Amino acid sequence: VVKYLADYKAPTHKIETVDLEFHLDDTQTQVFSKMKITPVNGNTLELNGEELKLKSVKVNGEEFSNYKEENEILTLTGLPSEAFTLEIHNEINPKANTALDGLYKSGGMFCSQNEPEGFRRITYFIDRPDNLSVFTTKIIADKKDYPFLLSNGNLIESGDLEDGKHFAVWNDPFAKPAYLYALVAGDLAVIEDTFKTKSGRDVKLQVFVDKGNEEKSHHAMESLKKSMKWDEKRFRLEYDLDIYMIVAVDSFNMGAMENKGLNIFNSAYVLASKETAEDRNFFGIESVVGHEYFHNWTGNRVTCRDWFQLTLKEGLTVFRDQEFSADLNSRSVCRINDVRNLKAAQFPEDAGPQSHPIQPKSYIEMNNFYTMTIYEKGAEVIRMYHTLLGEEGFQRGMDKYFELYDGQAVTTADFTHAMSVANDNYDFSQFRRWYDQAGTPVLDITTKYDEAAKEFTLTVNQSTPATPGQPTKEPFHMPFLLGLLDSAGNDMTLALKNRDDQNDLDRGLLHIKADTETFVFANVNERPVASLNRNFSAPVVLRSDLTDEDFVFLMANDNDDFNRYEAGQALALKNIHAMLKDENHQVDELFIKAWGSILNDNNIDEEFKAVCLSLPSMIDVAATIDIPNYRAIHEAKDKLFKLLANTYKLELASIYNDLSTERPFKVDAKAMGERKLRGFVLACLSTVEEHKELARECFKYATNMTDMMNSLSVMVNENLPGCQESLKEFYDKFKDQTLVMQKWLSVQASSCDDTTFDKVQELMKDEVFDMNVPNLVSALIGSFARNKVQFNHESGRGMKFIAEMIRKVDAINPQSASRLAGAFNDYRKMPADLKEIAKAELTAIVESDKTSKNVYEKLSKTLNS
Numbered sequence: 044v045v046k047y048l049a050d051y052k053a054p055t056h057k058i059e060t061v062d063l064e065f066h067l068d069d070t071q072t073q074v075f076s077k078m079k080i081t082p083v084n085g086n087t088l089e090l091n092g093e094e095l096k097l098k099s100v101k102v103n104g105e106e107f108s109n110y111k112e113e114n115e116i117l118t119l120t121g122l123p124s125e126a127f128t129l130e131i132h133n134e135i136n137p138k139a140n141t142a143l144d145g146l147y148k149s150g151g152m153f154c155s156q157n158e159p160e161g162f163r164r165i166t167y168f169i170d171r172p173d174n175l176s177v178f179t180t181k182i183i184a185d186k187k188d189y190p191f192l193l194s195n196g197n198l199i200e201s202g203d204l205e206d207g208k209h210f211a212v213w214n215d216p217f218a219k220p221a222y223l224y225a226l227v228a229g230d231l232a233v234i235e236d237t238f239k240t241k242s243g244r245d246v247k248l249q250v251f252v253d254k255g256n257e258e259k260s261h262h263a264m265e266s267l268k269k270s271m272k273w274d275e276k277r278f279r280l281e282y283d284l285d286i287y288m289i290v291a292v293d294s295f296n297m298g299a300m301e302n303k304g305l306n307i308f309n310s311a312y313v314l315a316s317k318e319t320a321e322d323r324n325f326f327g328i329e330s331v332v333g334h335e336y337f338h339n340w341t342g343n344r345v346t347c348r349d350w351f352q353l354t355l356k357e358g359l360t361v362f363r364d365q366e367f368s369a370d371l372n373s374r375s376v377c378r379i380n381d382v383r384n385l386k387a388a389q390f391p392e393d394a395g396p397q398s399h400p401i402q403p404k405s406y407i408e409m410n411n412f413y414t415m416t417i418y419e420k421g422a423e424v425i426r427m428y429h430t431l432l433g434e435e436g437f438q439r440g441m442d443k444y445f446e447l448y449d450g451q452a453v454t455t456a457d458f459t460h461a462m463s464v465a466n467d468n469y470d471f472s473q474f475r476r477w478y479d480q481a482g483t484p485v486l487d488i489t490t491k492y493d494e495a496a497k498e499f500t501l502t503v504n505q506s507t508p509a510t511p512g513q514p515t516k517e518p519f520h521m522p523f524l525l526g527l528l529d530s531a532g533n534d535m536t537l538a539l540k541n542r543d544d545q546n547d548l549d550r551g552l553l554h555i556k557a558d559t560e561t562f563v564f565a566n567v568n569e570r571p572v573a574s575l576n577r578n579f580s581a582p583v584v585l586r587s588d589l590t591d592e593d594f595v596f597l598m599a600n601d602n603d604d605f606n607r608y609e610a611g612q613a614l615a616l617k618n619i620h621a622m623l624k625d626e627n628h629q630v631d632e633l634f635i636k637a638w639g640s641i642l643n644d645n646n647i648d649e650e651f652k653a654v655c656l657s658l659p660s661m662i663d664v665a666a667t668i669d670i671p672n673y674r675a676i677h678e679a680k681d682k683l684f685k686l687l688a689n690t691y692k693l694e695l696a697s698i699y700n701d702l703s704t705e706r707p708f709k710v711d712a713k714a715m716g717e718r719k720l721r722g723f724v725l726a727c728l729s730t731v732e733e734h735k736e737l738a739r740e741c742f743k744y745a746t747n748m749t750d751m752m753n754s755l756s757v758m759v760n761e762n763l764p765g766c767q768e769s770l771k772e773f774y775d776k777f778k779d780q781t782l783v784m785q786k787w788l789s790v791q792a793s794s795c796d797d798t799t800f801d802k803v804q805e806l807m808k809d810e811v812f813d814m815n816v817p818n819l820v821s822a823l824i825g826s827f828a829r830n831k832v833q834f835n836h837e838s839g840r841g842m843k844f845i846a847e848m849i850r851k852v853d854a855i856n857p858q859s860a861s862r863l864a865g866a867f868n869d870y871r872k873m874p875a876d877l878k879e880i881a882k883a884e885l886t887a888i889v890e891s892d893k894t895s896k897n898v899y900e901k902l903s904k905t906l907n908s
């Protein structure tokens with residue numbers, strides 16, 4: 044069944060309060076629900092319910108039988124037209140819930156995941172985000188196995204019962220939709236701290252983890268305190284309950300969930316120690332802890348009217364977590380990494396069969412729409428408001444947003460309204476197209492310098508490719524940051540000759556609105572080098588007539604760090620494409636030199652240096668090719684990488700030595716940057732004949748997981764001496780730690796080498812692997828599915844294997860399977876023989892009645908592309 048945004052209707056009833064009582068049991072949990080309901084429209088009530096065993100229904104205390112259950116809807120008719128109470132008793136089976144949606148068991152603990160529509164798998168309810176209710180929960184369970192009984196809000200009562208049982212009662216004073224409801228019961232370890240809010244209230248902070256993992260949870264706790272402080276400072280937002288709990292679980296479909304006062308996290312985003320976590324994990328924990336905390340205002344206090352509005356809370360909250368990371372770490376590097384991620388994952392999504400606007404118009408399975416587009420492109424759209432209005436104007440808009448909508452379930456149009464009225468009724472009418480039109484816009488830019496008139500002309504042409512269901516597009520309004528550099532590398536003062544919209548020129552901001560825009564700059568005394576779309580102000584594909592010399596100049600001189608990086612990428616891309624066309628292509632001397640000057644520049648910090656020197660991803664290279672040959676792309680990149688490394692082997696070796704002196708382990712931007720550059724340099728040197736032993740040596744003496752994984756992945760990818768011993772030692776040391784084993788599986792499944800296929804089959808049988816745990820599926824099968832060379836293996840074996848895995852995993856966990864199905868998004872761009880194979884596999888899955896709607900929706904779109 045397809046759901047449409049256009050079909051939105053307000054709910055017929057409101058559930059004002061709900062009192063829940065759980066008698067927890069592995070296979071027969073009893074759920075008693077007592078709801079106070081106000082009718083809004085009519086006396087027929089439809090409640091959602093899936094996989095539930097209905098035991099009894101009472102209305103105003105009386106047995107009630109005027110209902111029928113059909114297609115996962117419980118319809119009650121002839122209800123009172125005044126407020127009434129509805130009592131329902133039903134039974135659920137948490138242990139059989141391998142979909143990890145609703146109430147389920149992870150390890151020995153009970154936990155829940157209700158966004159977007161999991162609550163209906165716990166009990167019958169108006170399970171939609173515009174139904175806001177006050178929840179009270181009584182949990183009854185065995186005291187020995189489940190000493191901790193948790194739910195949202197405040198603990199108001201607890202005590203012992205007979206037969207070794209005990210109970211706890213929680214009340215959340217804030218009305219909320221059911222997707223924010225949570226329940227946890229388990230035998231856990233907890234670390235505690237407190238945070239004093241700006242108005243002086245003490246908030247108790249707790250992080251619950253499996254026993255023995257206490258020491259690994261301090262980074263998450265520190266991150267939580269930083270998040271609370273930052274949100275007070277940058278957004279003036281204060282926490283609103285007396286307690287904030289985070290629970291880490293090993294089996295979880297996503298990164299984490301912002302349930303009110305009781306976040307539930309994938310343990311990968313909580314647990315870290317220097318021996319077991321890489322720097323990117325430390326960074327990821329800080330960012331996800333922040334993200335979930337920031338949802339308390341953008342998501343919980345103000346929530347979504349319906350799921351088509353998902354980007355209202357996700358785009359905004361990703362923007363907030365990106366800004367949090369940027370304020371706490373290196374702003375430039377954060378921006379570069381966010382854009383790299385956008386280009387590697389969102390741009391392809393938007394160019395493929397799953398393409399959808401940040402506010403989709405229809406869906407079959409909402410879980411399929413927790414996408415890079417809703418989240419990351421959504422965050423880019425919020426960033427554009429920020430660029431258009433500036434920090435102050437944006438913050439005025441945020442204040443207005445909370446003033447108007449606190450406690451409500453609203454739409455993206457309401458957000459735009461708040462931003463507008465807080466800023467002199469700023470005109471966002473054209474800007475709103477970003478919510479409705481899918482696809483990545485392309486900007487084609489030509490420049491012209493008129494020596495005699497001292498004028499510089501910039502012509503910007505925008506176009507957006509057709510996407511499924513959207514053959515033609517209207518032009519977008521986008522903020523375009525630009526600088527004109529003089530020959531000394533300084534920014535010129537900008538003056539526009541032909542237009543009156545000069546008001547944003549002092550910050551280098553141009554407004555692009557029409558299909559074609561021409562900007563004529565006056566008083567330009569020498570031919571400038573244009574730095575275009577600084578800081579990636581508009582999320583677009585840029586094509587310009589800038590020359591190689593211009594890029595080299597920007598790499599060395601631009602005041603915008605993002606464009607220094609981007610210029611290097613543009614040059615590298617040009618060379619890789621040339622190598623793909625002609626295998627005898629001589630790599631441009633200019634590029635080799637420019638790469639060397641970044642390498643040898645002592646004024647650039649280590650992390651920025653490492654990202655600037657990195658080559659574009661395979662996906663970046665493939666983006667503009669109709670039918671990419673991934674093996675050829677891999678080889679071209681490899682060849683370029685080797686050439687650069689061999690050209691600069693002396694300099695690289697000296698940097699490596701400098702970075703290898705003993706230093707204390709710290710988790711700050713400086714120390715992480717040093718490790719990142721050292722890892723990058725190690726990868727370079729490992730392609731040089733005389734340094735083939737270096738990675739093994741680095742591995743042997745590594746005292747932290749970052750160095751360990753950097754060296755291990757180089758050994759695996761390059762098949763270097765010591766590789767097998769290292770893998771074995773690593774396994775023996777960490778086989779009991781699933782998060783570390785996920786790295787071990789992933790690094791092996793990601794190797795482009797042809798032996799990887801057999802290796803993966805073997806690893807599936809290893810005792811550390813478990814098909815029921817999404818992290819493990821993603822680490823082993825997902826890594827192989829993302830391994831472009833092996834997935835697209837000429838024989839077809841790679842994609843046949845992934846198709847088989849989609850079927851197997853789908854029977855266990857449709858969300859996990861649906862993610863794997865994304866591997867086929869390249870369908871349209873496959874060579875004919877592979878496409879034939881893919882077509883047969885996908886058709887079989889789509890036509891099977893065993894296929895979940897998650898997988899069906901994705902693969903039917905894929906086949907139609």
Ligand code: ARG
Nearest residue numbers: 158159296297299300410413
């Ligand atoms: N709201 C969560 C977050 O972004 C994501 C939860 C999505 N869950 C799901 N099963 N699709 O932090």
Ligand code: ZN
Nearest residue numbers: 334338357360
């Ligand atoms: Zn979120």
